[in-house]
Amino acid sequence: MVTSAHVWSIDSDGVHVMVGEADGEGRESRCYRAAAVVLATGAHDRVLPVPGWDLPGVYSAGGGQALAKGEGVAIGRRVVVAGTGPFLLPVASSLLDAGCAVAGVFEAGRAGHLMRRWTVRPWELLGQPAKVLELGRYGSTLARRRVRYATGCAVTAIHGGQRVEAVTVSRLDASWAPRPGVGETLDVDAVCLGFGFSPRVELALAAGCRLDDRHFVMVDAQQRTSVPSVFAAGEITGIGGVDLALCEGTIAGHVAAGGRGDDSVLRVERRRRKVLRAFASRLQGAHAIGPKWTDWLNDDTVVCRCEEVDVARLRSVVETSESLSLRSLMLQSRAGLGSCQARICGRTVEELLLRTIPSHRLVGEGSIDRRPIASPVRLGEIAQSRAFEVEG
Amino acid sequence: MTRDVLVIGAGIVGAAIARSLARRGVTVVVVDRGPAVGGTSGAGEGNLLVSDKGPGPELELAKYSLGLWRTWAAELRTELDARFASIEYVAKGGVVVATSAGGADALRGFAARQQRAGVEAHFLDASEARALEPELGPAVVAGVHYPQDAQVQPVIAAEAILASARRSGARVLPGTTVTGPEVDRSGRLVGVRTTKGTLRADVVIVAAGPWSGEVARTLGGTLRIGPRKGLLLVTARMGPRVRHKVYDADYVGAVQSDDRALQTSTVIESTESGTILIGSSRQDVGFDGRVEVSVLRAIASRAIGLMPFLADATVIRAYGGFRPFSPDHLPVIGPAPGVPGLWYATGHEGAGIGLAPATGELVAASLLGETTALEIDPFRADRATLSGAA
Numbered sequence A: 001m002v003t004s005a006h007v008w009s010i011d012s013d014g015v016h017v018m019v020g021e022a023d024g025e026g027r028e029s030r031c032y033r034a035a036a037v038v039l040a041t042g043a044h045d046r047v048l049p050v051p052g053w054d055l056p057g058v059y060s061a062g063g064g065q066a067l068a069k070g071e072g073v074a075i076g077r078r079v080v081v082a083g084t085g086p087f088l089l090p091v092a093s094s095l096l097d098a099g100c101a102v103a104g105v106f107e108a109g110r111a112g113h114l115m116r117r118w119t120v121r122p123w124e125l126l127g128q129p130a131k132v133l134e135l136g137r138y139g140s141t142l143a144r145r146r147v148r149y150a151t152g153c154a155v156t157a158i159h160g161g162q163r164v165e166a167v168t169v170s171r172l173d174a175s176w177a178p179r180p181g182v183g184e185t186l187d188v189d190a191v192c193l194g195f196g197f198s199p200r201v202e203l204a205l206a207a208g209c210r211l212d213d214r215h216f217v218m219v220d221a222q223q224r225t226s227v228p229s230v231f232a233a234g235e236i237t238g239i240g241g242v243d244l245a246l247c248e249g250t251i252a253g254h255v256a257a258g259g260r261g262d263d264s265v266l267r268v269e270r271r272r273r274k275v276l277r278a279f280a281s282r283l284q285g286a287h288a289i290g291p292k293w294t295d296w297l298n299d300d301t302v303v304c305r306c307e308e309v310d311v312a313r314l315r316s317v318v319e320t321s322e323s324l325s326l327r328s329l330m331l332q333s334r335a336g337l338g339s340c341q342a343r344i345c346g347r348t349v350e351e352l353l354l355r356t357i358p359s360h361r362l363v364g365e366g367s368i369d370r371r372p373i374a375s376p377v378r379l380g381e382i383a384q385s386r387a388f389e390v391e392g
Numbered sequence B: 001m002t003r004d005v006l007v008i009g010a011g012i013v014g015a016a017i018a019r020s021l022a023r024r025g026v027t028v029v030v031v032d033r034g035p036a037v038g039g040t041s042g043a044g045e046g047n048l049l050v051s052d053k054g055p056g057p058e059l060e061l062a063k064y065s066l067g068l069w070r071t072w073a074a075e076l077r078t079e080l081d082a083r084f085a086s087i088e089y090v091a092k093g094g095v096v097v098a099t100s101a102g103g104a105d106a107l108r109g110f111a112a113r114q115q116r117a118g119v120e121a122h123f124l125d126a127s128e129a130r131a132l133e134p135e136l137g138p139a140v141v142a143g144v145h146y147p148q149d150a151q152v153q154p155v156i157a158a159e160a161i162l163a164s165a166r167r168s169g170a171r172v173l174p175g176t177t178v179t180g181p182e183v184d185r186s187g188r189l190v191g192v193r194t195t196k197g198t199l200r201a202d203v204v205i206v207a208a209g210p211w212s213g214e215v216a217r218t219l220g221g222t223l224r225i226g227p228r229k230g231l232l233l234v235t236a237r238m239g240p241r242v243r244h245k246v247y248d249a250d251y252v253g254a255v256q257s258d259d260r261a262l263q264t265s266t267v268i269e270s271t272e273s274g275t276i277l278i279g280s281s282r283q284d285v286g287f288d289g290r291v292e293v294s295v296l297r298a299i300a301s302r303a304i305g306l307m308p309f310l311a312d313a314t315v316i317r318a319y320g321g322f323r324p325f326s327p328d329h330l331p332v333i334g335p336a337p338g339v340p341g342l343w344y345a346t347g348h349e350g351a352g353i354g355l356a357p358a359t360g361e362l363v364a365a366s367l368l369g370e371t372t373a374l375e376i377d378p379f380r381a382d383r384a385t386l387s388g389a390a
Ligand SMILES: Cc1cc2nc3c(=O)[nH]c(=O)nc-3n(C[C@H](O)[C@H](O)[C@H](O)COP(=O)(O)OP(=O)(O)OC[C@H]3O[C@@H](n4cnc5c(N)ncnc54)[C@H](O)[C@@H]3O)c2cc1C
Pocket: A005, A006, A007, A008, A040, A041, A042, A043, A062, A065, A066, A090, A200, A203, A233, A234, A235, A236, A240, A241, A242, A243, A245, A374, A375
C-alpha cells in the first residue's frame, strides 16, 4: 500500500502517481502498469452558495466534520449545520464532541416529503437495521444534547464583517423557495453547509469510463466500467455510504483479481449491495435538491470562490454572448477556472448557466469534470516524471 | 451578386467571415454542429504572430491580419455590450530565443529575411534578452524581439466577433450538422441539408477547421485538410513574471515541418488572469484527443529549459485540440474546384486566430467583387502544392 500517493494522470502508459506530501518538495514519481485498475476515488460534499458563504467561518459539512472528528478542532463556539441529507446528523454530533455548541441543524427537505420518501416500500428498510439504527443513534444524541433539528428550513444568508457573525434561517416551500417574510436570525460564528455529494470522476474520465446522466461512473453487476479492465466502486458509482462502498469494493477487487462476479464467496456482498442500493436511492429521492434554491441568491452572491465570480456575471455572459458552450461561458466569466478547477462550484455553475440560457440546454459534450491533470503537479515534477514502471 | 451566404463552422474563421460579410449587408447564416466556438478555436492559444512566419504569402496575410486585429479589437469594444467579457487583446510583443550558437545563427538569418519583408525585428544578445525577460535561464544565448506580436483570449475573441456579426444581422445556428448538398439542375450548389432542415444560399463556405476535408467531401468537393494535435499546460495564477510571449527558435522549424512524430517547441505566455500558458506539441495522430503524459513531459522539460523558475509552477490543467493543416502549410481560401457555389476558408493550422480577420476580409471582398487588400491567389484551392500527399 502506498500512502500520500496522488494519482495525477491516467493515460496509455499507465497510472501516474506522485508520492509525498501534496505541497512538499521531492515527491517521488511513479508510473504503474496493471492488468486491472479499480477506481475508488469517492466523493466530496457539495455546498450550494448562499449570500455570505465566502466569509471565513463557513465550512462544507465534510470539512467541518473532518476538522472536528479527525483533528478535534472546534470550528467555532456556536455553529449551525444546514443543508440536506442524513449526513448532517453525524456532522452535528462530531461538532458537539469537539466542544462546539450547535445552534441548530436545518434540513431543507420538508418533513412531509422526507416521511413519504423514507417510508415508501417500508419492507426495504427491514434489510437496513444497521443504517437505520446508526441514524437513530445520531438523532438521539442530538435530542439528548437538546440540539434543535428543523426540517423545511435553510440558511439563506450569512452575515458578518470579517467573518461569520450571524445567519438568517428561512422556512422553505416544497420547491425550496424561501417563504415570504423575514427569516429568523441566529448569532453564530461558524456554519457547516452540506447538500449531498459530488463524485470525484476525473480519473474515471481520463481512463475513458462512461458516466450516467447524474455524473456517476456506470458499472455492471461485476463493478466493471465501460472500459475493459477498469473497475469502479464506492461513491463514484453512486452515493450510498460506507457499507455499500465496502460491498462494491469487495466485489470489484475480487473480479479485478481474476475472480468471477457470481462466485459464491460474494453471495453476501451481492445481496447487501442490492439492499443498500435501494436504501441509497431512497435517500437520493428524499434529499434531492429543490429547484428553487436559487431564489436565495442575490446578484452579487459569489458562485465561484476561487475566481470571485458572482451570479450577475454568470447571467451577463449568457446574455451578451448567447453562447451554449459550457467551456466558452466558463472562460468568459472565469467561473470554475481557478485552483479548485470547478470541483466546488462546477455543478452549481452549470445549473445557473442552464437556467439563464433561454432554451435551458447547453450544446456539446464538454464535461465540467474533465480534468486531465487530476491533482495539481509542478511543472518540474511533470518534466521529471517516470515513464515506466519500476519494480520495488 | 451574392446576397445569401451560408458559413459552415462557427469557429473564429467562420465568425470573422460572417462579420465581414454582414457588415457589407450580405445575409449570413452560420451553422455549427456543436456550440459556437466549440472546435479548435476553443482549444488553443491566442497568439497573433508575425514572428513565426518566413517571407511569403502567409506572412503577408499575417501582417494584414495583425493590423485588422488592432482595429477590430477597438471596434468590438465600442460596439458590444459593456458587460461583454474582454477579448484581452494585448500587443505585448514576442521574444524568440535560441539556446545554441547554431540556433542563434539560424534565428538571426530568419529574422533578417523577415526584416526585409517588412517585419519589425530587433536582434538581442543574451543580456539584452534577459533585460526584456528577466526569467530567461542561462541556456539562452541570443534572441530576437518582435514588437508586432500580440495576443487575444481566443474563445472570447471568437465569441465577440460572432456577437458583432449578429449585431449586423448574421444568424448563428448551433447544434446544426451539415449532412449533404442541395444542388440545382445545372449542378450548382444552392444550399445544404442539415440535421435541422435544408438551408439555401448563393454561396456556401466551408470554415469547419480540421473537419473541413470531411465537410467538403459531404458536399462533393475534395480538400486535403488534416488534424494536427496540440497540447498545452496551464499553471495556477502567479505574479507577472513573463512579460512578452516567449518562444524558442525551434518554433519556426516545427510550424513548417512535415514530420509526423511528436514535436514540441516552447511557447510561454502569461494571461490577463495571471495564469501562464505553456505550449505546445504537434502530433499527427488523427482525432485522438487523449492527454498523454509523455507529451506533457516533453513540453514541461523544454519550457523549464528556457525559464527555470517554471519548475516550481503548479500546473492545474492540460488541454488541447487539432490544428487544421494543409499539405503545404498555407491556408486554403477561395472557390472549391469543381463545385460551383462552394468556397473554402480553412487550413490555418496553428495560426487561425491570428489570420481570421484577414481571412474574413479577403473572402467578403472577393465575393462582392471589391479589390482585395491582398492577393488571394496564393491561397486558392486549385494550387498544385495542395494535391500533394496530405
Ligand atoms: C466526514 C464524513 C463522514 C461520514 N460519515 C458516514 C457515516 O456515519 N455513515 C456512512 O454510512 N457513511 C458516512 N460517510 C460516507 C462514507 O465515508 C463513504 O460512503 C465512504 O467512505 C465511501 O467510500 P469510497 O471508497 O467510495 O470513498 P472515500 O472513502 O472518499 O475514499 C476515496 C479515496 O480516494 C482518494 N483519492 C481521490 N482521488 C485521488 C487521486 N487522484 N489520487 C489518489 N487518491 C485519490 C481519496 O483521498 C480518498 O482517500 C461519511 C463521509 C464523510 C466524508
